[in-house]
Amino acid sequence: MKNQSLQDELCAQFPFLTPRIGGADATPAVNVPPAKLREFVAALRETEGFDTLADLAGCDWGVGISPRFSVIYHFQRSLTREYLRIACAASDDNTPTLPSLASLYPAANWLEREAADLFGFCFDGHPDPRPLLLWEGFQGHPLRKDFPLAGTDTTSSPF
């Protein structure tokens, strides 16, 4: 009940949000349009007290689906031990671009670099957009649905 009210409160307070269907645990979850992401997350941090970015996950919903790519952010408010999940769908299906949250939450720095490596996200305003897990010159993005499962030709890799 308490969780549901948080979701409703946020949706009432920020009209650009849409409620997101949660799982069986009914954790509060909302969709945010990319243009409002930074504004909303800054408000979460400054006025709502969500002090931790627990995780950030990229998602490829499948080839031919639009919007194809989303990033899902997991926030925590340690004072009340509440959890909020927000999803932000990128509008471009080839080079999905979203604003970077690294200046708001330092934890986003490496998580965004990982998502950029594996899904090919482009995070606008990221302070250090080098690859994190893959090496320079790696072709493709391994967690995209159209990446071959067995990998590409690795003989051309520098290793």
Add this chain to the structure above:
Amino acid sequence: MNVSATDSEHGNGFEDGIVVSRADAVINWVRSHSVWPMPMGLSCCAIELMGVGGSRFDIGRFGMEVMRFSPRQSDCMVVAGTVTLKVAKIVQRLFEQMASPKWVVAMGACASSGGLFRTYSVLQGVDKILPVDVYISGCPPKPEALLDGMQLLQEKIRREQSFRGLLRAR
């Protein structure tokens, strides 16, 4: 081992302190019983490798208990685990730093063939970069399997023509 002429009754035995043998037999006898492994522990196989070093399985029975973490002091690289493409170059460099004679044991499915990780990030078998002498199956292999593999390696060492290449790097 081919130690001949040890019978004291014929006058050329141990009492003179002289044993006649072939150089290959002696060299291989020495080498095969002092294989100092370099534990290239990359994932869970390394746990089994540690188990083999413990008292229950006791790799010391075969003269292999001297695990060296420096490639300069070791004879046999035991590649225990998943070789990712990022670590492959380091594995290769460590092998190059080992002094001859040197051997490689691919321990487990991942080191032998990539195992279940047929993905973008994993080398499909360490034999793509190193000359592997013994492959050990298992995921991970039981300690007995590793000991069996190491005894196979000893067997292989005993058959080498080591004197011919004694002063040559391999």
